[in-house]
Amino acid sequence: MTDSDIAHISAQTALIPAINAWTIYLNDQGRSPNTVKAFLSDVCLLTEFLPPDRTLGAITTNDLNSFLAWMEKERGVPCSPKTLSRRITSLKSFFRWLQKGGALLVDPAEKVVQRSVISPLPEVLTESEVEAVMLAADRHRRKPKPDARPYALVALLLATGIKKSECLGIHLNHVDLNSPGGALVFIRYASPANRYKERKISLPDDWIPAYEEYLSQYNPVDQLFPWSPRRLEYLLEDIGNEAGLSKHLSFDMCRWTSVLLDHLNSVAPEKIRQKLGISKIQWREINMKLRQLSGKTITKAWAFE
Numbered sequence: 001m002t003d004s005d006i007a008h009i010s011a012q013t014a015l016i017p018a019i020n021a022w023t024i025y026l027n028d029q030g031r032s033p034n035t036v037k038a039f040l041s042d043v044c045l046l047t048e049f050l051p052p053d054r055t056l057g058a059i060t061t062n063d064l065n066s067f068l069a070w071m072e073k074e075r076g077v078p079c080s081p082k083t084l085s086r087r088i089t090s091l092k093s094f095f096r097w098l099q100k101g102g103a104l105l106v107d108p109a110e111k112v113v114q115r116s117v118i119s120p121l122p123e124v125l126t127e128s129e130v131e132a133v134m135l136a137a138d139r140h141r142r143k144p145k146p147d148a149r150p151y152a153l154v155a156l157l158l159a160t161g162i163k164k165s166e167c168l169g170i171h172l173n174h175v176d177l178n179s180p181g182g183a184l185v186f187i188r189y190a191s192p193a194n195r196y197k198e199r200k201i202s203l204p205d206d207w208i209p210a211y212e213e214y215l216s217q218y219n220p221v222d223q224l225f226p227w228s229p230r231r232l233e234y235l236l237e238d239i240g241n242e243a244g245l246s247k248h249l250s251f252d253m254c255r256w257t258s259v260l261l262d263h264l265n266s267v268a269p270e271k272i273r274q275k276l277g278i279s280k281i282q283w284r285e286i287n288m289k290l291r292q293l294s295g296k297t298i299t300k301a302w303a304f305e
């Protein structure tokens with residue numbers, strides 16, 4: 001936070017000017033447009049509830065709890081548990097910024113209870129489905145006109161558990177086949193706000209030949225997979241169909257299958273968390289789901305061979 005972001009904001013400032021200053025701060029931090037839009041939409045609702053002359057210093061924890069109850073039960077617009085949870089997060093972020101910047105001595109949102117929403121269990125691949133997917137992708141490498149792209153993509157996703165956006169952000173210089181500890185991929189972020197998610201993930205030896213075949217066939221210049229997100233999604237769908245899956249093969253399914261594999265093979269939880277690039281708070285829900293999935297979906301550990 002810079003001094004200019006909040007220097008003119010004090011406990012006597014009204015809500016709207018403070019929100020405008022927070023907007024500038026969020027944009028300066030490199031937050032995505034969708035994140036900024038959601039945060040502002042949530043906090044601006046507070047201006048509909050509180051009197052227009054209410055200053056920041058006069059806003060209490062009770063005001064915020066009453067506001068949340070109004071949104072949930074009295075506003076007349078449906079507010080799902082997931083939306084309510086996000087709005088609480090937005091309020092906490094806004095008032096924490098004010099308190100840390102010196103505009104407020106006490107953060108009224110600190111004692112507002114966060115309402116966590118547990119999403120449904122994700123769909124993952126079974127051992128036989130993983131084998132079918134890998135075989136379907138590998139068949140493309142053996143055709144009269146070989147195509148290593150499907151195998152290079154699917155094997156990378158299942159080995160690393162990276163997200164779609166992270167996959168699209170990989171550049172050729174992020175792949176290091178000559179690292180002393182073995183081949184790895186460096187997951188990087190352009191935005192400073194996401195630097196904590198950056199990490200190095202080991203690559204399996206059997207991925208390297210497919211990767212080299214792919215490079216010789218497609219000659220990518222900079223981006224590892226220089227296609228649109230939708231084009232790569234279609235590619236995964238096609239491989240899933242060729243493998244005879246009744247499920248919809250996706251980036252998310254590959255991510256969850258990858259970390260479930262680690263969990264079943266007794267990889268240390270902290271190592272799995274670091275592989276995913278998530279916070280310790282986010283890990284709590286992920287870890288709980290992995291424990292549920294391990295007993296519900298797959299009965300034994302397996303490894304790619």
